[in-house]
Amino acid sequence: MMGMGDQVRQGDLLIDPRKKVNEANVSDNKVLAEGEATGHKHRIQGQMQVYRQEKQIFLDGKGQLVHEEHSPLELEGTYEVIRQREYNPINNRTVQD
């Protein structure tokens, strides 16, 4: 059973709890990641606020993380969104599903 502020994962996104949102700007864009290969999107629904600072994304409040292929996740609290990466000998790249 998931509790408030648990670490959870939806496909290539890890939702990792934080004590507070670091310096970041409120963003109206609720799409956390867009799949280049499939066009599917991880996006936030509900009252949860999305914050962005360069490539970092934070979430705060209560909402639902949805995706066309993955089961939805209920979220409540403060989190950082971590995108899965893959090693390559030149430089690491983020995974896109």
Place this chain on the structure above:
Amino acid sequence: MPRDMGKIYKLTPKQEQLMNKIRDDWINLALYSKKQVEFKDVESDVEWIYQKIGLKKPLVIIMDSYYGMKVAENVLSQVESQVRNQVWNQVESQVRNQVWNQVWNQVWNRELVYVHQWFGLGYETWWSFYDFFNNIIPFNNPDYDRWVSFIKKGIWSVDFFNSVCVICRLPVSVLKDGEGRLHSVSEASVQWGDKLDNYFIHGVSFDKELWQKITKRTLNPKEIFKLQNTAQKSITLQLYGYDKVLEDMKPKIIYEQELTIKGTKQKYQVLETDLGDDRLPARFVKVVCHSTLKQTVLRVPNIRQTETCHGAIAWTFGFEGENEKSYKPVIET
């Protein structure tokens, strides 16, 4: 009067916004405006530039692509010895040096650092840098203004020779991936008016023939591993998907873990095979999606942590070394 009176030590938020706007304006002009400059648009500007450096009005050649421009210059240099003599330095000293001191006296200090970033308007972009300062400390320099208006007519690149001026038009289409790298797997990512296009996959350049083989998947795994350019090899492996390529490679199983997902028995594995593109054999973690049961193979670095499935997956989310144990999602979907 203090020597550095009037020097800029820190940009105001408004000036930072302006810098971003001017950067974007130049990027939009160079990559997306599709302006196709004509002879009549630049004839008088070129004449003015040559007057400034004391030369006669040159022959003006306008090419549709950067490759076409370089071919034209090479052909001309075979038949006209004068063409070999570039006069760029004279042009720069007439236009750039006039505003050089004005800018650097006001911004050159330890607190304010300018990071030069290429964005593709030919190989010389000093004028975009000066454009920002011209907006906050106006130069009131008609020569600089005329130079910028000449470039803004749609010049990707310009080379000045004694008797010939060669201009390259802007590309007609530029395609990028989500991370801003030149990219397309359906058409050329930089398209020029003469069709001498450039092909890129996630920022890595390919010639047309190889790009076609890769995007149509006619290159087999063995041919991929024979690619000499490691950047091309790596990006091709990613595009094909390591899982498909690995099927043919019979990789060594380093670690295996069985788990039940949606009532079915599934296996996570750490696999290793030598792809010849890195110092050590390539290592992969094979996982199963908890929602779709699709298998995914992700490449991880060949380090101690990735010898187990947990360590390898934790690495893919940035949990490295001591932090590996902090990767423990209570739900995976």
